[in-house]
Amino acid sequence: MKNTMLYKGLRLAKRKSRNYLADQGILNRKFHHFFAKYDPLVNVAKRKAIYEALLSTVPQNLIKIVDELEQKGYAFLNFADLGIQETEVLSYCTQLMQTFQQRAATTPEYLNTLEQGIYAGKTISYRIYQKEQAHDPLAALALHDNLIKIATLYIKYLPLIEETSFVYNPVHEGQQFGSQLWHCDSQQERILKLFFSPMEITRDNGPFEFYPPTLSTTRFYQNLPEGMTDAQIEAAGLDLNCAIPFLAKPSQCILVDTVRCLHRGGMTKKPRFTNTISYSSPLYSFSRKQYRQTGTYRFSFETFKAENEQLLKQYQMHLSS
Numbered sequence: 010m011k012n013t014m015l016y017k018g019l020r021l022a023k024r025k026s027r028n029y030l031a032d033q034g035i036l037n038r039k040f041h042h043f044f045a046k047y048d049p050l051v052n053v054a055k056r057k058a059i060y061e062a063l064l065s066t067v068p069q070n071l072i073k074i075v076d077e078l079e080q081k082g083y084a085f086l087n088f089a090d091l092g093i094q095e096t097e098v099l100s101y102c103t104q105l106m107q108t109f110q111q112r113a114a115t116t117p118e119y120l121n122t123l124e125q126g127i128y129a130g131k132t133i134s135y136r137i138y139q140k141e142q143a144h145d146p147l148a149a150l151a152l153h154d155n156l157i158k159i160a161t162l163y164i165k166y167l168p169l170i171e172e173t174s175f176v177y178n179p180v181h182e183g184q185q186f187g188s189q190l191w192h193c194d195s196q197q198e199r200i201l202k203l204f205f206s207p208m209e210i211t212r213d214n215g216p217f218e219f220y221p222p223t224l225s226t227t228r229f230y231q232n233l234p235e236g237m238t239d240a241q242i243e244a245a246g247l248d249l250n251c252a253i254p255f256l257a258k259p260s261q262c263i264l265v266d267t268v269r270c271l272h273r274g275g276m277t278k279k280p281r282f283t284n285t286i287s288y289s290s291p292l293y294s295f296s297r298k299q300y301r302q303t304g305t306y307r308f309s310f311e312t313f314k315a316e317n318e319q320l321l322k323q324y325q326m327h328l329s330s
Contacts, residue, residue, distance in 0.1 A: 049321075050169075050314065050317055050318060050321065051169075051291050052291070052321065053166070053291045053292060055167075055321070055325070055328075056166040056167040056168075056291050056321070057165075057166055058328055059161070059166075059167040059324045059325070059327055059328060060161050060162070060164075060165055060166050060167055062327040062328055063158060063161055063162065063167075063324075063327055064162070066327070067158050067162060070090075070092075071091075071155055071158055071159055071162075072162070074086070074090070074091075074159055074264070075159055075162045075163050078159075078163050078201070078264060078266065079163070081221060081222075082221055082222040082225075082265065082266045082269040082270045083219065083221070083253075083263060083264065083265040083266070083270060084263065084264045084265075085255075085257075085261070085263050086261070086262055086263065086264065087260055087261055087262070088205075088260055088261075088262060089260075091153075091155050091156065091159075091262075092155045093150070093153055093155065093156075095205075095259075095260060097146050098146040098147060098149075098150045099207050099259050099260075100146075101146040101147065102146075102147070102175060102206075102207040102282070102284060103207040105137060105138060105175055106137075106177075106207055106208070106282050109135075109137045109177060120132075120135060123135045123136060123137060124136040126187055126188070128186030128187045131181065131184075131186060132179065133178060133179070133181050133186055133187055133188075133189060134176050134177065134178050134187075134188070135176065135177045135178075135179075136174060136175070136176055137175055137176065137177050137282075138173070138174060138175035138176075147173045147175065147284065147286070148173060148313070148316055150173070150286065151170050151173050151286045151313075151316065152170070152316055152319065152320060156203065156286070156288075157288075157320065157324070159201070159264065160201045160288035161324075163199065163201050163266075164199050164200075164201060164288065164289075164290050165199075165290075166290050166291050166292070167291075167320070167321065167324055168201070168288035168289055168290065168291070169288070169289050169290075169291055169313075169317050170286070170287070170288060170313045170316050170317055170320065171200070171287040171288065171289040171313070172285065172286070172287045172313070173284070173285070173286045173287075173313075174284070174285045175282065175283070175284050175285075176282070176283050176285070177280065177281070177282055178215065178274065178277050178280060178281040178282075178283070179277065179280055180277050180278065180279065180280060181215075181276060181277050182276045182277070182278065183276075185236075185238050185239065185273075185276075187236075188236075188273060188274045189215075189273055189274050189275070189276065190235075190236025190237055190238060190273060191230070191236060191237040191238075191239075191241075191242050191271055191272070191273045192230075192235070192236040192237070192271070192272070192273065193225060193230060193267065193268055193269070193270070193271055193272070194267040194268050198268065198290065198292070199266055199268055199269070199290060200266060200267055200268050200287060200288065200289050200290070201264060201265075201266055201287070201288045202264070202265055202266075202267050202285055202286065202287050202288075203262055203263070203264055203284075203285070203286040203287075204217055204255055204262060204263050204265065204283060204284065204285055205257070205259070205261070205262035205263075205283075205284050206257065206259065206281070206282055206283050206284060207259050207282060207284075208259065208281075208282055209257070209258050209259065210255060210256055210257050210281065210283075211256060211279075212254065212256065212275075213277075213278040213279040214275075214277060214278075214279050214280070214281040215274060215275030215276045215277035215278065215279075215281055216254040216255045216256055216257075216275050216281075217254070217255040217263075217272065217273075217274055217275070217283070218252040218253065218254045218255070218272060218273055218274075218275050219252065219253055219255075219265060219267075219270040219271060219272035219273075220247065220251070220252055220253070220270060220271045220272070221253070221270060222266075222269040222270060224247060224251070224271065225269060225270050225271035228245075228246075229242070229245045229246060229247050229271070230245075230271050236273075254275070
């Protein structure tokens with residue numbers, strides 16, 4: 010009996026210590042020492058070398074954007090500021106939006122076929138975009154040279170494309186759920202996200218809102234890593250009127266570090282359609298949460314494996330130039 014209890018106690022201690030190490034990121038560093046050498050896609054050392062090679066080649070207008078991100082954690086931009094012709098991608102997203110609206114109006118069960126964000130039985134989001142195998146304007150935008158250079162200089166590694174998404178948020182007012190709670194993306198040191206929409210975003214659409222890094226510290230964000238309600242934010246000493254909303258026309262976008270900036274998706278008096286492209290550091294390409302659930306790490310960028318392989322291959326030329 011004593012041996013059995015001792016064995017169970019040792020197993021429990023081992024599991025708790027493993028979870029603690031995973032939460033602290035120690036296992037991440039240990040595993041990345043291996044994957045940096047043997048995983049051709051993560052390849053931390055090569056991505057760092059590409060960053061160093063790019064430093065002297067990035068044009069001044071993009072460096073100014075990176076400097077703004079460093080100082081403020083965000084940058085409001087027009088696509089023209091990025092040297093991007095947005096006509097094709099906005100036309101593509103408008104078509105997706107109109108197709109969704111038409112199908113949702115005529116075939117109610119269509120909504121049940123989509124990936125949904127459901128909290129307490131309430132659906133607050135529908136993912137209406139799936140990466141296509143043929144030419145995909147959203148995936149092409151994620152690979153745009155100027156965006157990659159900005160993300161590389163900011164993250165200090167050639168980044169991994171984590172996601173491109175197009176999400177519909179229906180009307181929802183009342184209790185805050187999920188991404189409507191104030192939070193920081195705490196799984197990384199830095200992440201860079203591009204937000205834009207094919208529709209004009211107003212206050213009624215419940216825009217993406219955020220606080221700058223100076224107001225996103227643990228002094229105010231006291232519920233890390235969980236989300237906080239408006240009432241909790243105010244109790245922590247933040248003024249909701251000081252939150253910065255992303256109010257924009259289709260030609261406008263925002264780059265923001267959602268690790269450094271406390272943020273949320275606002276309450277929607279009118280529906281909202283939002284595009285997101287996320288760039289992540291290769292140092293954090295494995296999920297600690299998944300490790301805790303399964304005991305194993307799994308590469309979390311499989312959806313964009315082809316794009317990430319293309320990206321790494323394309324930028325290796327800077328190492329030989």
